[in-house]
Amino acid sequence: MGNQVRVLHIIQRMEAGGTQALLMNIYRKIDRTKLQFDFLVVYKENQFYDNEIKEMGGKVYKLSFREDLNLLKFQKDLANFFEQHHEYQIVHCHAYTIGYFCLKAAMKAGIPTRIAHSHSNGVLHDIKYFPRLFMQRKFTKYATDLFACSEEAGKYLFKSQPFQILKNAIDSKQFIANADIRKEIRAELGISESFVLGHVGRLKPEKNHDFLLDVFSEIKKRKKEAELILIGTGPLEEKIRNKISEMNLGNCVHLLGNRKDMSRVYQAMDIFVFPSLYEGLGIVAIEAQAAGIPIICSDKIPSEVNITPLYKKMSLDDSIENWSKEIIKNSKNELRHKDTYQLIIKAGYEIEKVANNLEKFYLDSANNKEKEVVK
Numbered sequence: 001m002g003n004q005v006r007v008l009h010i011i012q013r014m015e016a017g018g019t020q021a022l023l024m025n026i027y028r029k030i031d032r033t034k035l036q037f038d039f040l041v042v043y044k045e046n047q048f049y050d051n052e053i054k055e056m057g058g059k060v061y062k063l064s065f066r067e068d069l070n071l072l073k074f075q076k077d078l079a080n081f082f083e084q085h086h087e088y089q090i091v092h093c094h095a096y097t098i099g100y101f102c103l104k105a106a107m108k109a110g111i112p113t114r115i116a117h118s119h120s121n122g123v124l125h126d127i128k129y130f131p132r133l134f135m136q137r138k139f140t141k142y143a144t145d146l147f148a149c150s151e152e153a154g155k156y157l158f159k160s161q162p163f164q165i166l167k168n169a170i171d172s173k174q175f176i177a178n179a180d181i182r183k184e185i186r187a188e189l190g191i192s193e194s195f196v197l198g199h200v201g202r203l204k205p206e207k208n209h210d211f212l213l214d215v216f217s218e219i220k221k222r223k224k225e226a227e228l229i230l231i232g233t234g235p236l237e238e239k240i241r242n243k244i245s246e247m248n249l250g251n252c253v254h255l256l257g258n259r260k261d262m263s264r265v266y267q268a269m270d271i272f273v274f275p276s277l278y279e280g281l282g283i284v285a286i287e288a289q290a291a292g293i294p295i296i297c298s299d300k301i302p303s304e305v306n307i308t309p310l311y312k313k314m315s316l317d318d319s320i321e322n323w324s325k326e327i328i329k330n331s332k333n334e335l336r337h338k339d340t341y342q343l344i345i346k347a348g349y350e351i352e353k354v355a356n357n358l359e360k361f362y363l364d365s366a367n368n369k370e371k372e373v374v375k
Contacts (some may be wrong), residue, residue, distance in 0.1 A: 003034070003080060003115075004032075004033065004034060004035065004036055004089050005034065005035050005036070005089065005362060005363060005366040006035075006036045006038055006088055006089075006090075006172075007035065007036070007038070007040050007088070007090045007091075007092055008039075008040055008085075008088045008090070008091045008092070009023060009036050009037055009039050009040070009092050009093075009094065009205075010039075010040045010041075010088060010091060010093040010094065010095055010098075010099070010102045010133055010288070011039065011040075011041060011046050011076060011093075011095050011316070012041065012043065012095045012098075013041045013042070013043040013045075013092040014039055014041055014047040014048060014049040014050060014060065014147055015047055015048050015049075015202075015231070015258075016048040016049075016232065016258040016259075016284040017201075017202055018096050018119070018168065018280070018281070018282065018284060019119045019172075019280075020048070020049060020148070021283055022168045022283060023037070023094075023168055023350045024049055024052065024167075025169060025171055025353065025355070026354065026358055026364045027053075027058070028056070028171070028356045029171075029351055029352060029355035029356075030358075030359045031067070031322075031359065032056060032156070032202075033113070033360055034265065034359070035359055036057055036058060036126070037053070037056075037058050037365065038058050038059040038060070038061065038088075038270070039053060039058065039059070039060045039061070040061045040062075040063065040081070040102075041060065041061070041062055041063075041075075042062075042063055042064070042066055042095070042098065042374060043062065043063050043064075045315055047060070048258055050248065060129035064077075064079065064203070065079065068327070069102075072131050074101065075101055075105070076127070077356055078101060078102060078105035078268055079105055079108070079109075082105055082106060082108070082109035082111070083106075085293045086109075088106075088111055089111060089112055089113060089365070089366045090111070090112075090113040090114075090115070090362055090365055090366065091103065091106040091111050091113070091114050091115065092115040092147075093106075093114070093115060093116055093117060093139075093143075094117045094119060094135050096116065096117075096118070096135065096137045096139040096203060097136065098135070098137040098140040099116060099135075100135055100139055100141060100142070103116060103139075103141070103142035103143055103208060104141070104142045104160060106142070112144070112365075112368075113144055113145065113365040113366075114142060114143050114144045114145070115140050115143065115145045115146070115147055116140050116143035116145070116146070116147070116149070116158075117146075117147040117149075117166070117282065118146075118147070118148040118149065118154055118156065118157035118158060118163070119149050119153060119157045119281075120153055120154040120156065120157070120278060120279070120280040120285045121150065121152040121153045121278050121279060121280055121300075121302060122156060122206075122277070122278030122300070125206065125287060136157060139157065140157075140161060140275070145164075146158050146161055146162070146163035146164070146323060146366075147164055147166045148163050148164075148166070148254065149165070149166075149167070149168050149278060149280045149281040150281045150302040150304045151165070151302065151304070152166065152280075152302040152303075153280040153281065153302065160321070161206055166354065166358060167281075167282045167304075167348050167354050168270050168280075168282075168283040168349070169286075169348075169350060169351040169353070169354035169355070170283065170286055170288060170344070170349060170351055171350075171351045171352075172288055172341055172344040172345070172349065172350055172351070173341065174263040175263050175276055175287055175290035175291040176290070176291070176292075176339050176340075177267065177291055177292035177337045177338060178267060178283060178336070179339075179340060181264055181267045182267040182268060182337070184264075185264045185265060185267050185268045186268045186346055188241075189229065189232045189254065189256075189268055190244055191229075191254075191268065192283050193225065193228045194225050194226065194227040194252075195223045195227070195270055196226075196227050196228075196229060196268055196269050196270045196271075196287070197216060197219070197226065197228045197229070197270070197271055197272075197273050197327065198228075198229050198231070198265070198266065198268070198269035198272050198293070199212055199229070199230050199231070199232075199274065200231040200232060200262070200272075200278070200284040200287075200288075201229075201231075201232050201274075201275055201284065202232050202233070202234040203232055203233060203235065203236040203237045203240055204234045204235060204236060205231075205232030205236065205241050205277070206276055206277045206278055206279075207275075207276055207277075208275045208277050208316075209230070209236065209240050210243065211227075211275050211316070211320075212228075212273060212275050212291075213240070213243055213244065213247060213249070213253070214325055215228070215273065215275070215320055215322050215327065216228045216249070216253070217247050217249065218320050218321060218324035219324045219327060219328065220249070220252070221324075222324060222328060223328065224324075226250065226252065226358070227252045227253070227254065228249075228253045228254065228255045229253075229269070230253065230254065230255050230256065230348055231256050231257070231259055231265060231270065232257070233257055233258055233263070233372075234256065237255070243257070258369040259325060262287065263287075263291070266287060266288055266291035267291060269288070269291075270293075270294075270330070270331045271293065271294045271296065271327055271330060271331040271339075272284075272285070272288035272293045272295040272296070273295070273296050273327060274288075274292070274296065274297045274298065274301060275296075275297075275306070275316065275323075276297075276298055276301060277298070277300055278300050279300065279301050279302065280302070281302055282297070282301050282302070282305050285297060285301065285305045285311075286305065286344070286349050288305070288310075288340070289308045289310050289311065289340055289343075289344070290306060290340055290341070290344050290349075290368065292310070292335065292336060292337045292338050292339065292340055293310065293336070293337075294312070294330045294331055294333040294356060295309065295310055295311055295312070295334075296309045296312050296314055296323070296326060296327050296330055296335055297312070297313050297314070298313070298314065298315070298316050299313055299314065299315045299316065300316065301313070302346045306345035306347075307343060307344065307349065308335065308340050309333070309334050309335050310333055310336070310340070312330050314326060318359070319343065354355045
């Protein structure tokens with residue numbers, strides 16, 4: 001394994017999220033005799049993908065920053081880390097609020113390829129997010145290459161600087177609609193005869209769960225058998241549970257937490273609802289379409305998500321009543337529960353090609369030691 005190239009991915013944590021799912025999808029497909037992924041995170045607790053990473057030969061390094069918020073200590077820890085680890089020629093950074101410091105430390109350590117990657121097309125306009133906005137603008141200063149998951153995400157973070165798109169690809173064969181699995185998972189969840197809405201996303205403000213619950217409450221007036229499954233965990237869990245209780249929806253809203261069998265869970269859904277306030281792309285919307293599930297997305301989702309006739313976009317300014325009507329109407333989409341595999345391939349979201357392209361980029365970069373900082 002002497003010629004194996006190790007890539008260090010820097011990310012807040014390896015939780016169950018869209019960026020992390022993309023990295024793991026790629027990681028599972030690369031030739032790990034030539035290329036190995038390691039991860040540097042800034043939370044100490046055990047995380048969703050830790051065990052799988054270690055099983056595939058990767059390492060997870062944990063530098064405490066989010067717990068103590070001591071930026072000087074974090075910068076020293078970064079410098080010490082790179083002093084101890086000379087095996088990296090490539091650092092790929094996905095955490096852009098701390099990315100400036102990470103890529104600066106990597107440059108000082110002489111790492112020739114330093115990638116800044118945009119996974120978002122916005123941030124909440126709240127005063128507490130101003131420091132994040134400020135640091136986002138400095139993210140590219142020490143980068144040699146810029147990646148983005150969509151045109152919108154790239155233009156948001158990189159402005160007029162040139163960047164390349166790395167599509168949020170999936171292993172779409174896993175998601176192909178299957179009537180037997182649908183029957184099985186609906187029975188497991190106790191929703192065999194129900195009209196099922198689904199949503200997948202961290203329980204965070206930008207995912208807009210308040211709006212989703214209001215829409216679902218309106219749907220319940222029209223379809224008494226309606227149920228909602230929410231997959232994900234996050235800081236708003238208590239607030240969301242309280243709202244569910246206040247709306248008397250406790251017996252028909254199911255918070256399933258994080259799941260490792262998402263390809264099965266999608267099969268339970270009649271429609272996928274995705275009302276985010278902003279998204280870099282929204283890999284879960286690709287997964288839902290791969291599973292043959294009609295989806296209703298907010299107009300804040302990048303247009304690259306529109307890859308099958310299952311997709312419909314709605315404005316967040318539209319009424320709760322109109323959202324509920326369109327959700328019921330679109331759930332009858334004629335492509336529902338059909339095999340959409342060829343459409344996923346045509347749109348460029350099949351993992352094999354994306355993983356091969358990124359593997360080639362990494363290996364070519366490792367052989368090209370002289371890189372310029374992005375101007």
